[in-house]
Amino acid sequence: MDMLQLISCIHITIALLLFTQAKSSTEASKETTTGCIADERIALLALRAGLSDPSNLLSSWNGGDCCRWKGVRCSNSTGHVVELDLHSPDCRNNFGSKLVLGGIISSSLVDLHHLQHLNLSCNDFGGAQIPEFFGSLHNLEHLDLSLSYFSGMIPPHLGNLSNLRYFILDSVDSSNYIYSTDITWLSRLSSLEHLDMSSVNLGSIQNWVTVVNMLPSLKSLRLFRCQLSSSPDSILHLNLSSIETLDISGNQFRKPITPNWFWELTSLKHLAISDNEFSGPFPDEIGNMTSMVKIDLSFNNLVGMIPSNMQNLCNLEELLLAYNNIDGSIAELFQRLPRCSWNKLRSLRLPCCNLTGSLPTMLEPLRNLATLDLSINNLIGVVPLWIGDLAKLTYLNLGINSLHGVIHDGHLSGLLSLEILSLCYRNSIAIIVNSTWVPPFSLTEAILGSCILGPNFPMWLRNQNSLTYLDISNTSISDIVPDWFWITSSSVNSLHISNNRMSGFLPSTMEFMRATEMDLSSNHFTGPLPKLPTDLLYLDISENNLSGPLPVDFGALGLYSLALFGNSISGLIPSSLCKLRNLHFVDISRNNLSGSVPDCLLDTSVANVRPLSVLNLRDNSLSGEFPSFLKNCQQLVFLDLTNNQFFGGLPPWVGDKLTSLGFLRVRNNTFSGHIPVELTKLVNLQYLDLSYNTLSGSIPKSIVNFTGMMLVRNDETERQYFDRGDHYTVITKGQELFYAQEIIHMVNLDLACNNLMGDIPEEIGSLVALKNLNLSRNTLGGKIPENIGALIQVESLDLSHNGLSGEIPLSLSDLTSLSRLNLSYNNLTGRIPSGNQLQTLEDPEYIYVGNPGLCGPPLARKCWQPEPIPATREHYDDISDAVSFFQAMGSGCIMGIWVVFCTLLFKRKWRVSWFSLCDRLYDRAYVQVALTWASWTRANG
Known part of the structure; x- marks a missing residue:
């Protein structure tokens, strides 16, 4: 390698080292820029410290980089926290859940100076007021506080959020009392585009339209259920040119x-x-x-x-x-x-x-229609075939009309998207499809009550595995329920198959079904009652042929309503019933149950008070003393122990503990002892039947405390207690009548067939709302109270087979609502009253039979004393005329005598002539009498 190459290699190496160093420096700088800012991390930790978090929604809030925490978003360029989204997941479905955030919102939020988006929706802040310091989050553009249980006055400081574009304050409901008496602060939110203050109480605000009109950027306004009462006809200068919703x-x-x-x-x-x-x-x-x-x-x-x-x-x-x-x-x-x-x-x-008439025949269907609801109208005719061409239809409701005819697979095969189908009630629609037909849709709700699906079980339901609501009640099905049906319906939340002739055993796998409501009543199901679904709240299997004992383990610990009446269930009531601590309604009447009622009274603490409102045990073979567990059922409204074998005394605590009781029926048992005076503390009692027992003593005079028997009932607030119950038999008007929900209007006092003695208390006349009063077949004495006519609502009055004496009060004729009266077999005397309703009663002689001292119509025995003349208007007019006549005649006589007297007094000549005439007439009469007497004496001498 020469020198030039060596130098070049050195340069390249140095350049690579510098580039690597620069790159590392850049990446480090970038990490610093996009990482969590210390002050803001501290603010977020202070926020978390004040919040309660039972479901650990903020479990990721640890570590150094707060920008990676769940619900926190930072700016990519500055690293500041710009979004805080702490809403509860699946908000609408989990509403009311305890797995949400709560507690106190820390003012440390104001240290998030760059926060633009704050979402605290669907949490539970326990009615706390909206924090005023929210008004200091000046960069906030989106604020969502909906469905989070805030309350109190909306702080006007929110008007300082000049950058706010989205403001959502949808309250839980208008009773949660988020309110505002002045919303002029809204006019300062000039950037506001979406405003939702639904269920916020703005009722006192009259100028709300004027304020809203000052928001030129507004696109969406929701003021749903805000108790507003003013809506002007027009606005002088309309400023809402951008509003779309x-x-x-x-x-x-x-x-x-x-x-x-x-x-x-x-x-x-x-x-x-x-x-x-x-x-x-x-x-x-x-x-x-x-x-x-x-x-x-x-x-x-x-x-x-x-x-x-x-x-x-x-x-x-x-x-x-x-x-x-x-x-x-x-x-x-x-x-x-x-x-x-x-x-x-x-x-x-x-x-x-x-709406009236028939559905039209259309050449071109509404091909994009997803929802069609024509229910509760007066439509007639058949369902047209074009319904089947609505391929995008998800919801079809034609229920409660007068439609008829057949729906076949031609109506249904084209409904590819259908999820909810309702054809129920008042229609006469038959759904007839081939047994092998497979629907193209997957329904979530099939509401077909009162359609004709039978007599065979509809096989097409086998493929409907997504059902959550199924109603095929009263659909003429007379068939054994196939095993596949219980599998298909295992995911159904609400199952209604009542009023058919379905038969077979209830499945042993019933406990694994997801149902919260099941109505299987009025069918032919047999066998024992299996363990119930875990989540079940309402169960009605009444009027079937179930037999065997009740389950040792009911399973459904949250059960609210249990109706098993009209079966052949036998054995004892298991103590496992005591574990169902949420029961409001229990009707197991008309079965073959025996033994004593289990004592569920574990302790007397307030926390152990049961919510039971209705308990019906009538027509069984139950025995034992009055059920003591009822001491803890202070919300009990209706109690029926009729036609059993209960014995012992009626406990005084009934009047002290069961203060809500309105209906008490213990007819035809062997209760003994006195009627407890404490019973008259039940001021809401409107129906009391203690008949056919062996009660003794007198009728308490404090019966006047039964306020429920004094007030005529016009409301139906208690109808809910009887919607799922049996028909109730009432002995009135001499016969057994059947009542369903109408029993809430019955005001009844029946003490018949006991050993009661003493007088009928005068206080009974204060029970003016009574419709049926029966005190027959006791040993009551004394007189019938004079104020018996005050019972103006009474329709049936039976005082027969006692030892009552004296006359029948005239006020009895004031009972204009009376349709049956029985006073037979007493010691009554005197004339029978007449008039008004008494003249229209059937079998009048039987009413008074066995009272030998009575007389007058309708009996053949006449009374000795003159019959009083009815005080009619004509009678009074005749008396008035006679009085006037005698007054005139007397006045004339007096005036005539005074004329003669005055004439003789002032005219001497007339006076001398008058007395001379009198003397001559006297002498002539004397001579005539003397001669006649002398002649008669000689003739008889």
């Missing part, structure tokens, strides 16, 4: 749909004004909204057919008009849909619009 649904405007300021926003693409009580016809102004893509006018009071100028809406993709009163032909409505957007329309929701 407006959602002011769920407020309280209560005014005509037109005029309204939002009809001036002709650039709108999405308009949602549903559930505002807007009234009047569908406005013609719709035709001016030519940019409209989605319009939602649902849940208002709009009337009439949609306007014909809707033909101008050539961009229309979604039309939602649910729950208005169109009251017209479905065919005419389809004709008024814009033909220019015929193939753009994706959603058509028209439920409960009073």
Whole structure:
């Protein structure tokens, strides 16, 4: 190697060394630039320290480089933290979960001077107020605090965020009380493009439109359910030229749909004004909204057919008009849909619009339609074949109409995207397909109740493995349930197959099903009840032929409602029932259960109070004393132990512990002892049946405390307790009547067939809401209370087979609602009252039989004393006329005597003549009498 080559090699080596050094220096510099800035890392750690994190969402927040932490994003050029996204994952599905962030938001956030994006949505901050220091994050462009349980006043300091473009404060609901009484601070957010304050209470703000009009960059405004009440007809200087989306649904405007300021926003693409009580016809102004893509006018009071100028809406993709009163032909409505957007329309929701007529036959189907909801209308005729050409249709709801005819595979084979199918109730649709037909779709919901699918089990359901909701109740299926069905439905959350004639055993693998709700009632299932699905909340297998004992392990620890009535289940009630600590509703009546009710009373702590609201054990062979575990069921509303073999006394603690009790039925057992006075502490009690026991003593006078028997019930707040229950038998009007949910209106007091003695307390007259009062077949004495007529609602009154005495109170005729009365076999005396409703009662003689001291109609025995004249208006008019006559006659006599007297007093000559006449008449009469007497004496001498 020569000298030149050596020098050249040295130069190259030096150059390579310099390049390597420069490269290393550059990379080191780059790492410093893009790494975590120390002050900001400290601020983030302070933030984490104040937060609760039960699911370890912030587990990655360790190490030196905070830019690599989950939810943290730094600027590539400066290294500053510019985004903090701490929203809970899968927000909508996990709402209410405890696996979210909470705690205190540290003010260290203000040290993130370059923060542009802050998302704390879908967490739970326990009702804390929105921190005022958020107003110091001056570079913030995106702020999302939605669904995170903030409350209190919105801090006006947020008006300092002049760079804010997205502000989302969608609250949990309007009851969470994020509120604001002044939103003028919003007008300072000149860059704001998207504003969502849904469910924030703005009810006291009248100038909200004026404030919003000062946001020239606004593109989207959502004020859903904000309790707003003002909506001006127009705005003088409209400044919202950029707005494309407006959602002011769920407020309280209560005014005509037109005029309204939002009809001036002709650039709108999405308009949602549903559930505002807007009234009047569908406005013609719709035709001016030519940019409209989605319009939602649902849940208002709009009337009439949609306007014909809707033909101008050539961009229309979604039309939602649910729950208005169109009251017209479905065919005419389809004709008024814009033909220019015929193939753009994706959603058509028209439920409960009073649409009539048959579905039209269309030459060109709505090929892009994904949602078609025509439910709850008055549609007739058959389902047209063009429905089957809607290949993109995912949701089809024709339920609750008067459609009829057959749906076959020609209607269904083209529905390639169908996920939800509802044809239920009030229709007479038969789905008839070949047993080998395989659907092209995979349904998530099949709601086919009251369609005709039977008599054989529908085989096409075998391929529907994605179902989460299945309703094939009342579908005329008379078949053994195939094994594959239980496998197919194992992923179903809500399963309804009631009111068929399905038979077979319930699967032993039932515990592995995912169902939370199962209604298998009114079928012919046999065999024992297997272990229940783990997540099951509602179970109804009533009115079947199940037999054998109840399972030792129910399995479903979260079970809320259990209805097993009307089966042949035998054996003891297992103590495992006590483990179901969330039960609100239990009806195992009309079975063959025996033995005592297990004592679930583990302790008396408040934490052990059970939420049980309804317990129905009637018509079994259960025995033992009054169930003591009920001491801990302080929310119990309905208790029925009828037709069992319970014995012992009614415990006084019932009145102290079961303070919510409204219905208590222990009919036909062998309870003994006195009626506890403490029972009258149940102020909500409206139905008490203690009949056919061996109770003794007197009826407590404190019966007046039964406030529930004094108030006429017009509300149905307790109907929920009876929706899943058996029919309830009530002995009234001399017969056994059946009640379902209507029993909530029954006000009843039945103490019949016991050994009660003493008087009927006068206080019973205060129970003015009673519809049935039965005190028969006791040894009650004394008189019928005089105020019995105060029971103006009573329809059936039975006091028979006692020792009542005295007269029947006249007030009994005031019972104008009375349709059955029985006073037989007592010691009543006197005249039977008449008038009003008493004249219309059936079998009137039987009412009073066995009372030999009674008389008067309707009995043949007459009364000795004169019958009182009914005090009618005509009677009073006759008396008045007679009194007037005698008054006039007496006045005339007196006046005549005074005239004669005054004449004789002042005229002496007339007076002498008058007395001379009297003397002559006297002498003549005396002589005549004397001669007649002398002649009679001689003749008889």
